[in-house]
Amino acid sequence: MNKLNDLLEKLARPLKDYSSCLLRIGLGVSFFLHGYGKIPIQQGFVDWLASKGIPFADLTAFFVAWGEMLAGIGILIGGAVMVIMIGALLLAHSDWAIFIGERGSVLFASEQLFLLLLGTYFAIKGNSDL
Numbered sequence: 462m463n464k465l466n467d468l469l470e471k472l473a474r475p476l477k478d479y480s481s482c483l484l485r486i487g488l489g490v491s492f493f494l495h496g497y498g499k500i501p502i503q504q505g506f507v508d509w510l511a512s513k514g515i516p517f518a519d520l521t522a523f524f525v526a527w528g529e530m531l532a533g534i535g536i537l538i539g540g541a542v543m544v545i546m547i548g549a550l551l552l553a554h555s556d557w558a559i560f561i562g563e564r565g566s567v568l569f570a571s572e573q574l575f576l577l578l579l580g581t582y583f584a585i586k587g588n589s590d591l
Contacts, residue, residue: 481586485536488579493533499526 476483499506502522510525511518 484579484582488576489533489535489537491533491576492536493530496526496529496531496533499529502526 499522502519507518507522510521515521
């Protein structure tokens, strides 16, 4: 087991300086694609927002899609994602259970927790890797 660990450490050592940058790229691209996938705005998305009681659902859908794309770009160039994720949690996932519940509706068993933690990491770390 030590030999395997040593081999993996040897392979990873040259990439350690780039690890934060790789996370930032992955997170930024993920946010951008989440927004890009909503363009053009589908009526189903607008109806879903309206069913959650979101006012001006058609306008909100537009801002959500473009907001996610711009957030992705912002993350890539050094913006903070923690604020964006708190907004997403309040807007789109406020009715989800915390730890247990129906599959697909559990907040801390989904990618939202991962994205929030990454956003918190970069908020704390800052842009020192850019």
